Amino acid sequence: MVQTPTEESASLPKVPIPTLERLTTYLRCLVDLGASGVQTISSAQIEEHTRISAAQFRKDLSYFGEFGKPGVGYQVSELEARIARILQIHKLQPILLIGAGNLGMALAAYPGLEEHKFRIVALFDTDPHKIGKRVHGMDIIDFSQLGEINEVLQAQIAILAVPTGAAQAAADTAIQNGVRALLNFAPAPLKVPAGVVVRNVSFLQELAVLSYHLTETEKRGT
Amino acid sequence: MVQTPTEESASLPKVPIPTLERLTTYLRCLVDLGASGVQTISSAQIEEHTRISAAQFRKDLSYFGEFGKPGVGYQVSELEARIARILQIHKLQPILLIGAGNLGMALAAYPGLEEHKFRIVALFDTDPHKIGKRVHGMDIIDFSQLGEINEVLQAQIAILAVPTGAAQAAADTAIQNGVRALLNFAPAPLKVPAGVVVRNVSFLQELAVLSYHLTETEKRGT
DNA sequence: TAGATTGTTAATCGATTAACAATC
DNA sequence: TAGATTGTTAATCGATTAACAATC
The missing domain is CATH 3.40.50.720 (NAD(P)-binding Rossmann-like Domain)
Structure with a gap:
């Protein structure tokens, strides 16, 4: 997976609002898992923690690029960072x-x-x-x-x-x-x-x- | 339009959540209109006030029965009362x-x-x-x-x-x-x-x- | 290599929109 | 009766679920 320059823009596939809403749930889950020392997770494990189906999780991520390794899963810290970046909350957001x-x-x-x-x-x-x-x-x-x-x-x-x-x-x-x-x-x-x-x-x-x-x-x- | 005995139960057609959410918008709109003396409204007027399309409004109501008169529209006070009843807020709801x-x-x-x-x-x-x-x-x-x-x-x-x-x-x-x-x-x-x-x-x-x-x-x- | 799990495509489901016959 | 507007059916759109080939 090459880090394409415009990964999240490209052709603007129009992300569904429910997908964006679920992104915060995944993020919270990842933060928790990371804090308890977990390094790698599968979509099936995400389903266990969030009650959002593994298929839904993978589909949601697919709007933004590729995040995991087949047969292995996702690296918690990387996924966490990338979701935060998608939501523009990797840096402080003033309100x-x-x-x-x-x-x-x-x-x-x-x-x-x-x-x-x-x-x-x-x-x-x-x-x-x-x-x-x-x-x-x-x-x-x-x-x-x-x-x-x-x-x-x-x-x-x-x-x-x-x-x-x-x-x-x-x-x-x-x-x-x-x-x-x-x-x-x-x-x-x-x-x-x-x-x-x-x-x-x-x-x-x-x-x-x-x-x-x-x-x-x-x-x-x- | 005969007042069927179990108007809102019948065969439980499964009301979409977005429909229920919009019901509160209609209700607020009707209360406002009623307060300013309006007696009758059409779905087109609801659209003007709420930005929810006339078709959507009629479809939403259709889950619960018949509410209007073709060629005439809806009686504000009656519709208001019936929506409040559907949402169970015709009487005080303790929380x-x-x-x-x-x-x-x-x-x-x-x-x-x-x-x-x-x-x-x-x-x-x-x-x-x-x-x-x-x-x-x-x-x-x-x-x-x-x-x-x-x-x-x-x-x-x-x-x-x-x-x-x-x-x-x-x-x-x-x-x-x-x-x-x-x-x-x-x-x-x-x-x-x-x-x-x-x-x-x-x-x-x-x-x-x-x-x-x-x-x-x-x-x-x- | 064999087993696991991804990303994606196709099938299903559900909600919205448009069109129109029924009716006041 | 003619005009207006409903309630409903059919067409469209979009999201979720399921299945599977690709790949680590």
């Missing part, structure tokens, strides 16, 4: 956090982010009572200063933890100032220009799906 | 919240839950420093008392906002005491018996997908 309410604060305090090379580098709010306060080693900054701040920080990812009504405006400002990817916690469908990616997280949606299944399983059981 | 850390507290404080008929009825933790404290009108209860508490409360949904290492044990206890649906914030794949539903929320997964797309859009752009 703007907009909204210093309950959710924003909880996210700012979440240690898992740093472990995965995501770092919240600035925390914005519009509430004068909050601006200037220190949270988790960061000052809460006036949202109107986002532009000048991000000229320095150059973050491309922003988390929106603002009320529904403020989400679109916050997104617009972020995008105007260099942000190209948004994690949106407000239950409002954002309009963004081409080239900007949005992922929505909705607790209500998740709970509603669960709630529906309560009746479903009831019926099947009876 | 146990396990873990009173930053995330747990933020969720306990989230007003959106009550608006959608979800109510956190008890908040558990194992930390003696937290037990007994009052948060948002609720006492933080010793996790070991979950069983006796839920004998009274009879909640079937639990939110797990605990550290990764504690997730499986917390899930097991919850399930032993009547919980049949879990919203899991820990990045660990839970093992649960048949009949129990789990939804996982992973900020890291979301951020990783975004992070990947930064390079992708770069390449396409160039």
Whole structure:
């Protein structure tokens, strides 16, 4: 397997979103295995640990090149490094956090982010009572200063933890100032220009799906 | 259109998860429209508001019965009520919240839950420093008392906002005491018996997908 | 070489989109 | 009746699963 120069770009085979989501699961599994001294693993072992089928694992990796040796398996440390690189979290990934309410604060305090090379580098709010306060080693900054701040920080990812009504405006400002990817916690469908990616997280949606299944399983059981 | 007795059960046509997720979007849209006095809407208007195609909307509804009148459209109030019923949020849906850390507290404080008929009825933790404290009108209860508490409360949904290492044990206890649906914030794949539903929320997964797309859009752009 | 396990191709499954007959 | 819009069927698209030739 020769290290082709444009391994991950080439002809852009369009990676399915579910594949990208599973990549983080593999990565976590590899980190754990590596920490416990395992050097080499097979796709069958990945299946045991993650409950994701061996076939699915191999198919997922195939979007990005070749990673293993037939008859042998995968080298844990190499695979780990390459997946991290694919997800752009081999180096620290700076993030703007907009909204210093309950959710924003909880996210700012979440240690898992740093472990995965995501770092919240600035925390914005519009509430004068909050601006200037220190949270988790960061000052809460006036949202109107986002532009000048991000000229320095150059973050491309922003988390929106603002009320529904403020989400679109916050997104617009972020995008105007260099942000190209948004994690949106407000239950409002954002309009963004081409080239900007949005992922929505909705607790209500998740709970509603669960709630529906309560009746479903009831019926099947009876 | 005759109101068949078992409209939503019948032959269990297996509703796709994406359909259930979109149901909450329709519901929110209908609530908004209803509040602004709209009586009747067409699937085309739903598309305008939600960016979900009219065809998709009609297909989604078709899993649950007939809701509209050809040539006329849908009655907002009726459709709203029926979707709420499908999702089991026409009545208050009680929820146990396990873990009173930053995330747990933020969720306990989230007003959106009550608006959608979800109510956190008890908040558990194992930390003696937290037990007994009052948060948002609720006492933080010793996790070991979950069983006796839920004998009274009879909640079937639990939110797990605990550290990764504690997730499986917390899930097991919850399930032993009547919980049949879990919203899991820990990045660990839970093992649960048949009949129990789990939804996982992973900020890291979301951020990783975004992070990947930064390079992708770069390449396409160039 | 024989056994193991990969990467990939083909078959299956499921969800979305498009088209249209039924009906208000 | 003519126009609008539904619910459903068929066509398309995309992701997952299974099978296997290539290869260490």
